[in-house]
Amino acid sequence: MIQLKESAQLVQNKLIELGYPNIVIELPDSTRTAQEAADAIGCEVAHIAKSIIFRLKNSDKPLLVVASGANRINEKQIGSQLGEKLGKADADFVREHTGFVIGGVPPLGHIESILTFIDEDLFQYDEIWAAAGHPRAVFQLTPEQLMQMTKGKVICVK
Numbered sequence: 001m002i003q004l005k006e007s008a009q010l011v012q013n014k015l016i017e018l019g020y021p022n023i024v025i026e027l028p029d030s031t032r033t034a035q036e037a038a039d040a041i042g043c044e045v046a047h048i049a050k051s052i053i054f055r056l057k058n059s060d061k062p063l064l065v066v067a068s069g070a071n072r073i074n075e076k077q078i079g080s081q082l083g084e085k086l087g088k089a090d091a092d093f094v095r096e097h098t099g100f101v102i103g104g105v106p107p108l109g110h111i112e113s114i115l116t117f118i119d120e121d122l123f124q125y126d127e128i129w130a131a132a133g134h135p136r137a138v139f140q141l142t143p144e145q146l147m148q149m150t151k152g153k154v155i156c157v158k
Contacts, residue, residue, distance in 0.1 A: 007100060008137035014109035015139070018149065024132040024139045032103030032135040034069025041129055041138065046070035049122055049130040049146060051105040053094045053114075054078075057085040062097040066107050066130070066146060067119040071158045078117065078157065103135040108149045116152035118143075123154070 004012060004024060012024040031037035038045040048069030053062050063086065067073050075086040094102050099111035107116070107130050122128055123143045130146070132139045147154060 005134045005137065007104060007133035009133075010099070011106045011109050011133040011137070011139070018108075020141075020145065020149070022139045022141050022145070024137055026134065026137045028136070030103075030135055031131065031138050037129060037131070037138060038069060040136075043129065044070075046121070047125055047128050049107060049119075049128045049141075051107050051131055053089045053098060053102075053105060054086040055089040055093055056082070057087045059084065062089060062093070062112075062114050064105075064107070064110075064114045064116040064150070064152075065119070065157055066116065066122070066150065066152060067157045068121040071119055071121055073157050078155070081155065100133050101135070104131050104133050104137065106131050106133050106139075107146055107152075109133070116150040117157065118147055118150065118152040118154045119157045120154050121158075122146065 027040045029040040034048040034050045037048045046068050052065045079086045
């Protein structure tokens with residue numbers, strides 16, 4: 001069996017701990033962006049569940065938006081739903097709150113509980129792919145599993 005990078009193994013361990021059969025795989029090519037991930041996996045970019053961390057400006061808390069790789073996130077619309085402005089999260093903020101680096105942030109297994117929104121557009125697909133803790137690690141899952149794993153709220157993100 002191939003040894004996963006430490007950060008990817010953390011995600012695999014979390015999946016096992018939660019009782020999911022999903023398998024983390026590491027690819028030879030980068031999956032840092034949704035397009036790179038789609039190219040490396042051989043799927044459409046819309047099937048990539050990209051995890052984007054925002055910094056809520058008033059509370060200084062993280063917000064995770066898991067969006068279809070094809071969609072641009074409408075920060076103003078999400079902010080108005082929350083009653084807070086969404087700010088960009090820098091690399092240090094992302095690592096501090098998730099334990100992972102930008103480009104490898106998985107939808108689960110963070111070092112703290114993070115409010116999560118899930119793109120409703122992901123639910124048109126039977127199978128999607130998400131980052132697994134490292135810029136070359138991914139795992140396949142269903143939109144329903146994503147919702148269960150993250151306890152996320154399904155919304156329109158665009």
